[in-house]
Amino acid sequence: xxxxxxxxxxxxxxxxxxxxxxxxxxxxxxxxxxxxxxxxxxxxxxxxxxxxxxxxxxxxxxxxxxxxxxxxxxxxxxxxxxxxxxxxxxxxxxxxxx
Numbered sequence: 001x002x003x004x005x006x007x008x009x010x011x012x013x014x015x016x017x018x019x020x021x022x023x024x025x026x027x028x029x030x031x032x033x034x035x036x037x038x039x040x041x042x043x044x045x046x047x048x049x050x051x052x053x054x055x056x057x058x059x060x061x062x063x064x065x066x067x068x069x070x071x072x073x074x075x076x077x078x079x080x081x082x083x084x085x086x087x088x089x090x091x092x093x094x095x096x097x098x
Contacts, residue, residue: 005047059087 002022006013017025059069072090 055087 002017002019004013004015004017004025006015055073055075059067059073060071062068069087069089070091074088074090074093076086076088078084078086
């Protein structure tokens with residue numbers, strides 16, 4: 001199974017696709033007109049807003065005290081690959097100035 005986040009015509013679609021169907025899906029994408037920078041920037045803003053809102057809501061309303069985070073949430077990529085992600089309260093993080 002592959003998770004697909006796909007932007008087309010001003011709409012962002014998020015779905016799961018079986019591996020057996022992925023190659024056909026990828027071939028259809030190659031035939032389509034490529035998005036220009038303005039469309040891709042808009043898609044990025046939409047996805048960022050969605051992720052920020054859903055992440056905040058998940059942790060700020062979680063009933064389990066181990067998962068509840070009050071206020072702003074920081075998403076931390078621990079190894080820079082996107083595979084080891086931690087979530088922490090922004091109020092608990094002290095950033096060093098450069």
